[in-house]
Amino acid sequence: EPEVTQTPSHQVTQMGQEVILRCVPISNHLYFYWYRQILGQKVEFLVSFYNNEISEKSEIFDDQFSVERPDGSNFTLKIRSTKLEDSAMYFCASRVQGAGNTIYFGEGSWLTVV
Amino acid sequence: LAKTTQPISMDSYEGQEVNITCSHNNIATNDYITWYQQFPSQGPRFIIQGYKTKVTNEVASLFIPADRKSSTLSLPRVSLSDTAVYYCLVGDDGENDMRFGAGTRLTVKP
Numbered sequence: 001e002p003e004v005t006q007t008p009s010h011q012v013t014q015m016g017q018e019v020i021l022r023c024v025p026i027s028n029h030l031y032f033y034w035y036r037q038i039l040g041q042k043v044e045f046l047v048s049f050y051n052n053e054i055s056e057k058s059e060i061f062d063d064q065f066s067v068e069r070p071d072g073s074n075f076t077l078k079i080r081s082t083k084l085e086d087s088a089m090y091f092c093a094s095r096v097q098g099a100g101n102t103i104y105f106g107e108g109s110w111l112t113v114v
Numbered sequence: 115l116a117k118t119t120q121p122i123s124m125d126s127y128e129g130q131e132v133n134i135t136c137s138h139n140n141i142a143t144n145d146y147i148t149w150y151q152q153f154p155s156q157g158p159r160f161i162i163q164g165y166k167t168k169v170t171n172e173v174a175s176l177f178i179p180a181d182r183k184s185s186t187l188s189l190p191r192v193s194l195s196d197t198a199v200y201y202c203l204v205g206d207d208g209e210n211d212m213r214f215g216a217g218t219r220l221t222v223k224p
Contacts, residue, residue: 004157033212035214042214042215042216042217043158043201043214043217044213044214045211045212048210048211048212050210056210058213091158093157098207099163100146100165100205100207101145101146101148101163101204101205101207101209101212102160103160103212104160105157105159106157107156107157108156108157110155
């Protein structure tokens with residue numbers, strides 16, 4: 001069964017450093033998402049991406065965040081200058097058109113900012 | 115994206131049927147109702163989706179009344195491994211703002 005893959009599975013970074021989280025969505029999917037989940041809290045929407053541009057973003061997705069689809073397969077989330085409160089699990093997800101609101105999640109990238 | 119309301123938590127015992135209800139009073143005509151399951155440290159996983167009446171798959175059943183203002187996820191004969199957080203999501207096919215609510219934390223006891 002096709003799946004969304006994410007790398008790295010776990011990253012430890014120093015406060016102020018830039019981090020890039022990578023995702024390979026399912027190949028025929030057209031809608032891409034990033035979510036985060038702080039330990040013990042709910043899944044929070046960050047951004048959605050369609051047709052090579054951001055289609056929706058939450059209030060969490062401020063200027064320190066950016067997304068990119070640099071080639072036909074990868075979808076990345078960049079955090080420019082990490083803060084302690086960015087420590088969380090980051091999930092990438094993708095969706096095909098015509099499937100209602102069924103989205104498929106990767107296993108996540110656990111980011112620890114120290 | 116329609117706002118949803120679910121119970122924060124539920125407890126059950128192995129072998130019982132569990133029903134989790136989600137309220138979505140402002141559901142729109144084109145909205146689907148989708149349920150996800152999340153285990154600790156894993157991404158949410160699609161369980162079932164419906165539009166109206168009843169849908170059943172190998173994992174669960176989804177009951178949707180005629181007014182579609184609520185839906186009930188039914189898990190038959192739960193086991194310990196069904197302990198997870200269950201999320202209800204309501205939105206249409208073109209939804210870009212796919213936000214999850216707090217979900218229902220189901221604990222299955224032996």
